[in-house]
Amino acid sequence: EVQLVESGGGLVQPGGSLRLSCVASEFALSTFWMSWARQAPGKGLEWVATIKQDGSEKYYVDSVRGRFTISRDNAENSLSLQMNSVRAEDTAFYYCARILVVTDTDWYFDLSGRGTLVTVSS
């Protein structure tokens, strides 16, 4: 089955670090741009970060830039999100998503995982 499965979520203290992983099944992750998105409790979906197929381009939402790092290991068919200096407002379900690019200003997420929960609390 074509799917994405996230892992690595959990409870982390403010200022701490956590690394999320996403493994792709039944397709080659290397051929796609990939993203992380999140949903905080009671809130809507929010795009977090995106990485190009070869890792040469990375983009971040302003609120995580400088704290989070998106990376990929195409040989392992996996995507990661390193979260440093986490804050209470980073508490959310984090989703890994595959991107289909239409133009340089338009794309959509055609496949997503079920998410992993990150809770930032002391």
Place this chain on the structure above:
Amino acid sequence: DIQMTQSPSSLSASVGDRITITCRASQTTSSYLNWYQHKPGKAPKLLIYAASALQSGVPSRFSGRGSGTYFTLTISSLQPEDFASYYCQHSWTFGQGTKVEIK
């Protein structure tokens, strides 16, 4: 950045009802607007891309229309499995979501 505004933020409806959700962009997006369904604990699901193209496997009761700054998602006859939250998306930005609840 373009802002996406959905309305309503929530609605109550019955099985068999026809409902429409709107999404307005703060500036033109041409026809580059996508719609997703999201249920708690599940993966967000792509329904419509490029404003009106139905994603493979999505039932035909879902339809999308619009261009420029005004878009709609219509469910022609609500089914029990359609009670969920719906989001529009363009580029990096999602709308704030519309929660469809059972009346």
